[in-house]
Amino acid sequence: xxxxxxxxxxxxxxxxxxxxxxxxxxxxxxxxxxxxxxxxxxxxxxxxxxxxxxxxxxxxxxxxxxxxxxxxxxxxxxxxxxxxxxxxxxxxxxxxxxxxxxxxxxxxxxxxxxxxxxxxxxxxxxxxxxxxxxxxxxxxxxxxxxxxxxxxxxxxxxxxxxxxxxxxxxxxxxxxxxxxxxxxxxxxxxxxxxxxxxxxxxxxxxxxxxxxxxxxxxxxxxxxxxxxxxxxxxxxxxxxxxxxxxxxxxxxxxxxxxxxxxxxxxxxxxxxxxxxxxxxxxxxxxxxxxxxxxxxxxxxxxxxxxxxxxxxxxxxxxxxxxxxxxxxxxxxxxxxxxxxxxxxxxxxxxxxxxxxxxxxxxxxxxxxxxxxxxxxxxxxxxxxxxxxxxxxxxx
Amino acid sequence: xxxxxxxxxxxxxxxxxxxxxxxxxxxxxxxxxxxxxxxxxxxxxxxxxxxxxxxxxxxxxxxxxxxxxxxxxxxxxxxxxxxxxxxxxxxxxxxxxxxxxxxxxxxxxxxxxxxxxxxxxxxxxxxxxxxxxxxxxxxxxxxxxxxxxxxxxxxxxxxxxxxxxxxxxxxxxxxxxxxxxxxxxxxxxxxxxxxxxxxxxxxxxxxxxxxxxxxxxxxxxxxxxxxxxxxxxxxxxxxxxxxxxxxxxxxxxxxxxxxxxxxxxxxxxxxxxxxxxxxxxxxxxxxxxxxxxxxxxxxxxxxxxxxxxxxxxxxxxxxxxxxxxxxxxxxxxxxxxxxxxx
Numbered sequence: 170x171x172x173x174x175x176x177x178x179x180x181x182x183x184x185x186x187x188x189x190x191x192x193x194x195x196x197x198x199x200x201x202x203x204x205x206x207x208x209x210x211x212x213x214x215x216x217x218x219x220x221x222x223x224x225x226x227x228x229x230x231x232x233x234x235x236x237x238x239x240x241x242x243x244x245x246x247x248x249x250x251x252x253x254x255x256x257x258x259x260x261x262x263x264x265x266x267x268x269x270x271x272x273x274x275x276x277x278x279x280x281x282x283x284x285x286x287x288x289x290x291x292x293x294x295x296x297x298x299x300x301x302x303x304x305x306x307x308x309x310x311x312x313x314x315x316x317x318x319x320x321x322x323x324x325x326x327x328x329x330x331x332x333x334x335x336x337x338x339x340x341x342x343x344x345x346x347x348x349x350x351x352x353x354x355x356x357x358x359x360x361x362x363x364x365x366x367x368x369x370x371x372x373x374x375x376x377x378x379x380x381x382x383x384x385x386x387x388x389x390x391x392x393x394x395x396x397x398x399x400x401x402x403x404x405x406x407x408x409x410x411x412x413x414x415x416x417x418x419x420x421x422x423x424x425x426x427x428x429x430x431x432x433x434x435x436x437x438x439x440x441x442x443x444x445x446x447x448x449x450x451x452x453x454x455x456x457x458x459x460x461x462x463x464x465x466x467x468x469x470x471x472x473x474x475x476x477x478x479x480x481x482x483x484x485x486x487x488x489x490x491x492x493x494x495x496x497x498x499x500x501x502x503x504x505x506x507x508x509x510x511x512x513x514x515x516x517x518x519x520x521x522x523x524x525x526x527x528x529x530x531x532x533x534x535x536x537x538x539x540x541x542x543x544x545x546x547x548x549x550x551x552x553x554x555x556x557x558x559x560x561x562x563x564x
Numbered sequence: 565x566x567x568x569x570x571x572x573x574x575x576x577x578x579x580x581x582x583x584x585x586x587x588x589x590x591x592x593x594x595x596x597x598x599x600x601x602x603x604x605x606x607x608x609x610x611x612x613x614x615x616x617x618x619x620x621x622x623x624x625x626x627x628x629x630x631x632x633x634x635x636x637x638x639x640x641x642x643x644x645x646x647x648x649x650x651x652x653x654x655x656x657x658x659x660x661x662x663x664x665x666x667x668x669x670x671x672x673x674x675x676x677x678x679x680x681x682x683x684x685x686x687x688x689x690x691x692x693x694x695x696x697x698x699x700x701x702x703x704x705x706x707x708x709x710x711x712x713x714x715x716x717x718x719x720x721x722x723x724x725x726x727x728x729x730x731x732x733x734x735x736x737x738x739x740x741x742x743x744x745x746x747x748x749x750x751x752x753x754x755x756x757x758x759x760x761x762x763x764x765x766x767x768x769x770x771x772x773x774x775x776x777x778x779x780x781x782x783x784x785x786x787x788x789x790x791x792x793x794x795x796x797x798x799x800x801x802x803x804x805x806x807x808x809x810x811x812x813x814x815x816x817x818x819x820x821x822x823x824x825x826x827x828x829x830x831x832x833x834x835x836x837x838x839x840x841x842x843x844x845x846x847x848x849x850x851x852x853x854x855x856x857x858x859x860x861x862x863x864x865x866x867x868x869x870x871x872x873x874x875x876x877x878x879x880x881x882x883x884x885x886x887x888x889x890x891x892x893x894x895x896x897x898x899x900x901x902x903x904x905x906x
Contacts, residue, residue, distance in 0.1 A: 222656060223797050224678035236723040238738045248726035321753045325698070340754055341712060421699075421711040421757045422737065431755070432739075512741040512750070518717065521742070525649045525718030528677035530656070 215531060230527045231256070237522060239514045241430060252523045259519030260540055266437055266515065267502040267544070273441035274501060275494075278448025283478075285453050296449065303446035308504050311443045315435035316511045326422050335415045337423055343434060344416035347427040351410030360403035361396070368392035432513035436505065444501045451493045455486035487559045495552035499545050506541075516540060589661055589795070589802035590634070590854055598640040601627035602660035605645045605744055608768035609878035609886070610666045610686075610791075619643045622877045623664040625867045626685055626793055630662060630809045633859040638866025647743050649718040652677050655796060662806060664793040666762065668720045679794040682807040686792075686878075687890045687899055689785035690724050691763035693770060697778040699757060705784040709734035714747050714756035716740070721761050724787040748772060762789045767884050801854050808853060812860045814902035815840055816869035818893055823868040826861055840905050849905065860905070870900065 185191050219226050231253035238248050243261040246254060284296035303311065321340055324330060329339040336345040368391070375386035404411065416426030459482050467481040506517040516537060524533030593599055603611035603623055611623040628638035644660050655663045656678055666688075667673075669681040692705045702708070705728075715722050717740045729736045739756045741747045751759045752773050759766065763785060770776045793810070795803050816822075819837050821829050830843050842850055842857035850857035867873050874891060875881045892898025 221798060222678040224656060225676040236726055237717075238722075238726045238736075240738045240740065248723075248730060317749075317753075321755065325754050419710055421708075424710060509742055510746070512717075512739060512746065514740065518740070518742070521649055522717045522722070522740075525652065526723070528652055528656075528673070530653045 219531070224528065226529070226532065228532055230529050230532070233527070235523070235526075237526065239519060240512075241433060241514055252527065255523055256516070256520050256536060256540075259514055259516040262514055262519075263502070263505050263508075263516040264544070266433065266440065266505050266508070266513070270437055270440040270444070270501050270505070271498050273437070274444040274448055274497070277441060277445035278497075279452050281445060281449035282452025283456070285449065286456060300446045300449050303443050304450070306443075308439065308443045309507050309510060312435055312439040312507055312511060315439045316431065320431040320435055327418070329418075329423065335413070335426075337416055337426075339423070340431065341422055341428070342431050343429040344423050344426045345429075346413040346415045347425070349412045349414050351412065353407035354410040356403045356407045357400045357411075360399040364396040364399035367399075368395045371395070430513075432508070432511050435511060436508050436513050436515075440501050440504055443504070444497055447497050447500075448494065451490055451497065452486070455488075455490035456482055458489045459485045484559075485561075488556075488561060491552060491556045491559060495549055495556075498548050498552065502544055502548060503541065589799045590805065593634060593661055593802075597635075598642050599627060599631045599634065599662060600660045601630075601641050601643050602646045602651055602654050602663040602665050603627070603643050604665045605647060607666060607744060607765055608771060609764065609882060609884045610768070611643070611645075611664070612768075620877065622686060622873055623666060623793070625873050625877065626664045626810070626813075627662055629813060629863045629867045629873075630806055632862040632866035633805060633809045633812070633855050636856060636858075636862045638862070647718075648716050649742055652679065655679060655794065658796070661802070662793050662795055666765065666791045667794060668762075669790045669792050669794075670720060673794070678797045680797050680803050681792050681794045682803065683810045684790040684792045684899075685810060686764065686790075688762040688764050688789040688791050690721055690760060690787040690789055691766055691785055692782040693751075693759040693766045693779055694757060694782065695754075695778050696780045698754075703782070705782045705786065706732060706734075708736065708758055710736070711758045712737040712739050712756040713758045713760055714739045714741070714751045715760055716744055716747050717742050719761075720787070720789065725760055728786045744769075762791070764878060764884070764886060767886060768878075771883055805854055808905070809859075809863060811902035812840070812863050812905065813867075813870040813873065814893065814900050815905050816860060816864050817871040818895060818902065821860075821864055821869060823864055823872060826864045830861065 216226070231251060233252050234248075235250055235252050235255045236248050237255070239246055239255065239258050241262060242258045243265060244254075244258060246258050281296045281299055284292050285300065287293050287296070320342075323338060323340040326339045326341055329337040329344075332338055332345075334346065336343070338344075371386075371391050372388050375388045379385055414425050416423040416428075463481055463485065464477055467477040472480065505515055508515040509518045509521065512518070520533055520537045520540075524530055527533075601624070603619060603621075606612040607621070609621050611619055611621040614620045624641075624643065627641045627643070631640045632638040634640075644654065646654050646660075646663075646665060651663055651665055651667065652673070654660050663679070664685075666686070667681075668688075669684065673679050674681055692708065694702055694708075696702075709729075713725060713736050715725055715738060722738075722740065725736075725738070736758075737756075739750060741750060747759070747761075748769055750756060751769075759769065761769070763781060766781050770779050770781070773779060793806060795806050816826075819829075819834075819840060821837065821841070826841070829837055830841050832838060832841075835844075838844055839847065839849070840860050842860060847857050850859045853859070856862070868876070871888075871893075874888065878884045878886045879888065888896075888898060890899050892900065894901040
C-alpha cells in the first residue's frame with residue numbers, strides 16, 4: 170500500500186502544468202467552452218442576420234393557411250389546412266414509404282441472401298447478379314428507372330391494362346377496387362383479432378406440450394383455420410356488409426377505387442430493391458459467420474437441412490445481422506428524401522414547399538432535421554431493443 | 565486563460581458580423597467585377613441558355629442592363645440557375661445580387677421574405693395548357709374537373725391553382741415537381757392532363773414539347789402575375805440602381821432611343837433626351853445614383869430599350885410571338901410607365 174502511494178505521487182513533482190490530471194480537466198473545460206461559444210456564435214449570427222434582413226422568424230407560421238394541395242395524404246388535408254398539417258402529411262408519407270419499404274426490402278434481402286448460399290448454381294448466380302447490379306447503382310437512378318423507364322411507358326388512362334378483379338394499370342398508377350365496409354362490419358375485425366389471439370394461444374400451448382411430452386400438434390393449420398375462418402363466419406353472420414367501389418373511366422382519369430400513384434410505386438420499388446441488395450449481403454455474412462461445426466453438429470443430431478437453418482443457423486446469424494440491418498433501415502428512411510426528384514410528397518418535399526411559400530428557411534430546415542433525427546433515433550431504439558431480445562442468453 | 569479565449573472569440577465574432585453587415589452590394593459587386601444574377605433553370609423567352617450556352621431572355625437581359633449601368637459593360641454578369649424553391653434563399657443569403665427569374669411580386673415576398681421588388685418587367689397571368697388531340701372536347705378551364713394537373717412546387721401558381729379549383733368547386737389531382745424540366749417531362753409523357761403556369765411560360769414550354777401543334781393554351785387567365793426582379797432589403801443604393809435601370813429601359817423606349825441610334829441621340833436637340841443620356845452640362849443624375857453619367861447610353865448599347873428587349877426575346881423577333889398587350893408603354897395603352905429621369 171505504502172509503496173503504491175509513493176509511486177502515484179511521483180509524476181506530480183513538477184508544476185501544475187505538467188500534472189496530467191489538471192491538464193485533462195483543463196482541456197475538457199476548454200473544449201466545452203469552445204463548443205458552447207461556437208454554437209452561441211452561430212445562433213447569434215443567424216438571429217442577427219435575420220433581423221438585419223428583416224426576415225420574419227419564429228414558428229408562428231405553422232398555424233397559417235397552407236393554400237396548396239398535396240396529391241397523397243394519409244390524413245384529411247385540403248388547401249385550407251395549416252402549414253403544420255402539411256408538414257405532418259409529408260411526415261406520414263415518409264413514414265409510410267419507409268415502413269412498407271423496410272418490410273419489402275427485408276423479405277427480398279433475406280430471400281436473395283439465402284439464395285446466394287444455395288447449392289443450385291442458377292439460383293446462386295441470379296442472386297449474385299441482383300446484388301451486384303443494385304448495389305452498384307446510385308439509388309436516385311434506380312428511382313428514375315422505375316419512374317421514367319417502367320411506369321411512364323405504360324398506356325394512357327383511356328387504354329388502361331385490365332387486370333383481374335377489376336384492377337387497372339396505366340401511367341397514372343395502379344387502380345384496384347376499394348372495399349366499402351357497411352354496417353356491422355366491425356364484427357369481422359373483432360373476429361379477426363380474436364382469431365389471431367386464439368392462434369397465438371394455441372401455438373403457445375402446443376409448444377409447451379411438445380417440450381413436456383414430445384407430442385406435436387398441427388399448429389399451422391389450426392391457426393390458419395382460426396384466422397381465416399372466424400372472420401368469414403362473422404362476415405356471414407353480420408349479413409355480408411362488404412361491397413366494392415370499382416374504378417371507372419371518366420373524362421380525364423379513372424375515378425373511384427383505390428389509386429396507388431406511380432410516384433409512390435416507383436419510390437417504394439426502388440428503395441426496396443436497392444436496400445434489399447445490401448440486406449442480402451448482410452444476411453449472407455451473418456449465415457457465413459455461424460461456424461460450420463454448428464451445422465455439422467445439428468446434422469449429427471439428425472435434424473433435416475430446413476430445420477438446421479431455422480433452429481440452429483438463423484438464430485445465431487441474427488445476432489450478427491441485426492446491428493448492420495439497423496443501419497440499412499436508417500439508410501432506406503433517409504434515402505426516401507430522394508422522392509423529391511419524382512414529386513412524391515414526402516417530408517422533404519412538403520416541408521420544402523412550406524419553406525418556400527413562407528420564406529422561413531431556417532425554421533423549415535430545423536423542422537426537417539429534427540424530424541429525420543427523431544425517426545432515425547426511434548428506429549435505432551426499436552432495433553436495439555430487438556437486438557437485446559435476440560442476443561444470446563447466457564445461462 | 566478562459567477569459568482570453570472568450571475575448572478572442574468575441575472579437576472575432578464582432579469583426580465577422582461587422583464585415584457582413586456593412587458591405588454594400590454595389591461595393592462588393594464592383595470589387596468582384598461582375599453581377600451575380602439568379603435566373604430560372606431554363607424558360608424560353610425569359611432566361612434560357614442558347615445553343616452556345618449564353619443565357620437569353622428578358623430576365624437575363626435585364627441583368628445585362630444592370631451590369632451595363634454599373635460597369636459600362638453588359639457582359640459582366642454571371643448567371644446562377646435556380647429552381648423556384650431555391651430562389652429566395654439564394655438572394656437572402658447573398659449568393660446572388662439580383663433575382664431576375666420570372667418571379668411574381670406579392671406582399672408576402674416584399675415583407676416577410678426580406679426582399680424588395682423593383683418593378684414589373686412583364687405583366688403576366690396564370691393559364692392552362694392541354695393536349696387538344698387527347699382531349700378534343702375541352703375548350704375551357706371550367707371543364708377540367710377531375711384532371712391531373714402538373715405544376716411546379718413553391719410557386720404562386722401552385723396556390724392560385726388550389727384557389728381556382730376550390731372557388732369553382734372542381735376536383736383535381738396535383739402532380740407537383742420541384743424543377744421545371746421535371747414538370748415538362750411529366751406533362752409530355754402524359755402523367756397529367758393539364759399544365760399550369762404563367763401564360764407566357766406556357767407558350768415557351770409548348771415549343772419545347774414533342775409536337776407543339778397538339779397543345780392549346782386555354783383562354784382563361786386565373787390570376788395576376790406581375791413578374792419582376794427583386795433585390796435584398798436594407799440596401800437602398802443597390803435597390804435604386806436596379807430600379808432605375810428598369811425605368812431607364814422604359815424611358816429610352818418612350819423617347820425613341822434604340823440600340824442603333826443611341827450615339828446620334830446624344831446630339832439630339834431635345835433637352836429631355838440629352839438629360840436622360842447624361843449629356844447635360846454638369847449633370848449629377850448618374851453619379852448621384854452611384855454609377856457613371858452615361859449609364860443610360862451603356863444600358864441601351866448593351867440590350868436596347870425595353871421594347872427592343874421584349875420583341876427580341878418574347879415578341880415578334882422570337883419563336884414565342886407574344887403580343888405586347890398590357891406590356892406596351894402607357895402611351896400606347898399598356899401598363900409600362902416610368903417616372904421622369906430628372
